[in-house]
Amino acid sequence: QVQLVESGGGSVEAGGSLTLSCAGSGFTEIRGCMGWYRQAPGKEREPVGRISRVGGSTMYADSVKDRFTISLNNAKNTVTLQMNSLKPEDTAMYYCAADVADGGIWKWGCTFDAWGQGTQVTVSS
Numbered sequence: 028q029v030q031l032v033e034s035g036g037g038s039v040e041a042g043g044s045l046t047l048s049c050a051g052s053g054f055t056e057i058r059g060c061m062g063w064y065r066q067a068p069g070k071e072r073e074p075v076g077r078i079s080r081v082g083g084s085t086m087y088a089d090s091v092k093d094r095f096t097i098s099l100n101n102a103k104n105t106v107t108l109q110m111n112s113l114k115p116e117d118t119a120m121y122y123c124a125a126d127v128a129d130g131g132i133w134k135w136g137c138t139f140d141a142w143g144q145g146t147q148v149t150v151s152s
Contacts, residue, residue, distance in 0.1 A: 029053040029141045031123045036146030043150070044111045049123030049143055051104035056080070059126035060137035061099055061106035065119035065148075072122070074134050078106065086135040091117070113150045120145040 035047040049061070062077030076087040078097045085097050096109040106123060124132075124139035131140030 029125075029127055031125055031141055031143035033121065033123045033143045033146040036121060036148050038149040038151065039113055041113060041115055041150055041152050043113050044109070045113065045148060047108040047110070047121055047123075047146060047148070049106045049108075051106075051123075051125055051127075051141070054104070054125075054127040054141075057099075057101070057104060057125055057127060060135075060139070061097075061104075061123070061125045062134075062137065062139060063097065063106070063108050064122045064124055064139075065117075066122070066145075067116075067119040070119075075108070075121070077124075077135050077137050077139075079137070110148070113148075115150045115152045117148060118150050119148060121148050 057080040060077045063075040066072040076097045078099045094112045122145045123143035125141045131138045
């Protein structure tokens with residue numbers, strides 16, 4: 028059974044930093060990418076960024092570019108999201124996503140078919 032488990036969420040003041048981690052299990056390897064999405068109250072889930080398994084190329088939403096960094100440990104099927112200079116508008120539930128099978132949501136050249144349960148990030152002004 029495929030599982031993605033996020034950790035590292037919490038509350039921080041604006042300008043602060045948080046690091047989210049996501050550990051995957053139940054599959055041999057990531058087929059294409061791992062990434063992060065987020066969903067704020069009353070809003071649709073939106074992509075934050077992704078990293079490819081081969082080559083490590085990254086893509087980010089404009090709203091987080093130059094503030095967030097994604098890294099991947101292929102051997103451990105673990106993806107990390109380093110978030111700096113956090114803003115109140117970054118407040119959301121953050122979800123880890125991975126490409127481990129056919130189908131799913133396509134974004135930035137990747138198809139995400141496995142999802143974590145989410146971890147809450149709250150940024151106060």
